[in-house]
Amino acid sequence: MFNFFNPPAPKPRLSQDKIPAKYAQMRLRVFLGAFLGYAAYYLVRKNLSLAAPGMIESGLLDKASVGLAGSAISIAYAFSKFIMGSLSDRSDARKFLVVGLILSSLLMICTGLIPYSHTNPGINVGIIFGLMLLVGWLSGMGWPPCGRIMAHWFSQNERSFKMSVWNTSHTIGSGSLGLLVTAGIAIFAMLGWGDTWRAAFIFPSCVALLLAVFCWWALRDTPQACGLPPIDEYRNDYSAVKAAKGEEQKIPFKKLFVDYIFKNKILWLIALANAFVYLVRYGISDWAPVYLQEMNIMDASQSNLAFSLHNYAGVPGTIICGWISAKFFKGRCAPANVIYMVLVLIGILVYWKAAPIAQSLAEIFGGDPAAIGRTVVYTALCEIGFCIYGPVALIGIQALNLVPKNAAGTAAGFVGLFGYLFGDAVLAKIVMGSVANDNSLGWNATFWMFIVASLLATAFCATTWKREKQALSR
Known part of the structure; x- marks a missing residue:
């Protein structure tokens, strides 16, 4: 079989x-x-x-x-x-x-x-x-x-x-x-x-x-399965990372996991970054309708619209993030990830403090603070959606760039394990749900979780900045 x-x-x-x-x-x-x-x-x-x-x-x-x-x-x-x-x-x-x-x-x-x-x-x-x-x-x-x-x-x-x-x-x-x-x-x-x-x-x-x-x-x-040369030969664009026994051979399981995954320090760093990126990704997306309705910021239809706008904003954001990586950083992912996560942090702060921001804008320009507040929330969620999916994509790409092609799936799976298990299932669902449900902690504590996660994700991405450049230029 x-x-x-x-x-x-x-x-x-x-x-x-x-x-x-x-x-x-x-x-x-x-x-x-x-x-x-x-x-x-x-x-x-x-x-x-x-x-x-x-x-x-x-x-x-x-x-x-x-x-x-x-x-x-x-x-x-x-x-x-x-x-x-x-x-x-x-x-x-x-x-x-x-x-x-x-x-x-x-x-x-x-x-x-x-x-x-x-x-x-x-x-x-x-x-x-x-x-x-x-x-x-x-x-x-x-x-x-x-x-x-x-x-x-x-x-x-x-x-x-x-x-x-x-x-x-x-x-x-x-x-x-x-x-x-x-x-x-x-x-x-x-x-x-x-x-x-x-x-x-x-x-x-x-x-x-x-x-x-x-x-x-x-x-x-x-x-090669179509009678064509390998892509690096065809485009004369050779990766610095190659397998010891040829890029098309199967790597033994022990060598695959030990040499190319568990001993790869940069891969561990981006896996940790991925966990915190996923906490922000799913924590913001999955809990937005509940938060917005429970805090009487929006009704059901408005919060559903906010959820949709947040997700669809990720389409142009992801493409532009990849373009920035390719155009300005020669395919390196760490610089673009750091820039985008800083912007995510700004969006989270605006999202959290939408009510006082709206009140200040209403005092300056006039208008209904509640309506202005909804506009601020829409804007903040769109910014977060625009920015968070870039690092989601590039961290996976970074994993592919740091291993031989015949270890690409394993590297992607290793990084994804941290994102989905720790970032999504444990932190964004179980922990965040418990924190939000605790009367002594509540939603303010969840926003502090988002802030800390954004800072940690930025820090872990930044630690790979020079190492990624060295690894891809050997």
């Missing part, structure tokens, strides 16, 4: 006159495949959050059960992204991504088709928790093969910008999920197909299956 995932053997080299046209065609194809493939993974990850209101109303789950199941995805994904990364380095990226996407989609469809118990919600919790664990685990088959594809098809001095564009795929996927769920519910209601909340699981998953077919057509593991 595992032989199925083995990387394809190199094909005979095409004649020199055919290589430029073939390379241009295939680079566009694999980029679109990786972009839409990773976006499709986000069509089969957050479905429970959108199905939850209907399931709660039907008495199938309660809010605590929904939260428990949601954490199962984050925890499983954190470990899976790391472990699947090492497997993807030894596998055909095309098969790895497509198989994971198909299995995730089928599991989500099953989640929507199961006849849940109306008399014993505990059974429902167990079933959904188990399914979400599996979905979270399979989700780890998305990023690592994409990292492998980008490392093999795009050379070092262009990779930060190209991957920043690619990294917007998860924002596109998350936003599209809401639209697809809305469309699916309308279709279910029109056809009279019973519980419309089931559409949140089923309809987006069917779209993801269609995208998996496209990815199978579009993706190829390496240029």
Whole structure:
């Protein structure tokens, strides 16, 4: 079975006159495949959050059960992204991504088709928790093969910008999920197909299956598998980081983890930075609707709009961050990360102090302080969203730049483990939820967590500034 995932053997080299046209065609194809493939993974990850209101109303789950199941995805994904990364380095990226996407989609469809118990919600919790664990685990088959594809098809001095564009795929996927769920519910209601909340699981998953077919057509593991030269040879852009036994060979597991991961001090620093970046990313995003409504800053529709604007602002922010890295720092990621995290800190302070800022503006220029306050919050959340997703993308790219290409997936998984397990599941969900719920601490304490996390992320990124430059110029 595992032989199925083995990387394809190199094909005979095409004649020199055919290589430029073939390379241009295939680079566009694999980029679109990786972009839409990773976006499709986000069509089969957050479905429970959108199905939850209907399931709660039907008495199938309660809010605590929904939260428990949601954490199962984050925890499983954190470990899976790391472990699947090492497997993807030894596998055909095309098969790895497509198989994971198909299995995730089928599991989500099953989640929507199961006849849940109306008399014993505990059974429902167990079933959904188990399914979400599996979905979270399979989700780890998305990023690592994409990292492998980008490392093999795009050379070092262009990779930060190209991957920043690619990294917007998860924002596109998350936003599209809401639209697809809305469309699916309308279709279910029109056809009279019973519980419309089931559409949140089923309809987006069917779209993801269609995208998996496209990815199978579009993706190829390496240029050599298409009869093309390696990307660094084609672009005459050689990375300073190379494997001892050739970049296309499998690295033994022990050597892979010990020599290229655990002994890589810079990788540890950016992994720690990633944990605090993810605390800010998910802490701000996931808790914004609750905070804004509980503090009577916005109503439900306004806070949902703020949530959407925050996420979509990350698309141009990520692209510009990658452009800054490529244009001004020759593909180095640390300088751009430091700049963006300082801007994130400013946005957090404005977000926290929106009420007094609005009061001061109202006294100077006139107007309703509450309306001005909402504008300040929208602006602050857009700034944070614009800036936070740049470091999210570039830290992953930095991991790829600091290891050989045949260790790229493992490095990405290692850094992602810190982000999703410690930054997201532990700090942004469990710890922050407890702090916000504590009357003696409350929301002010959560903002201090954001401030400290931003400072630590900036500091850890800054420590890699010179080391990254030295590592990439050897």
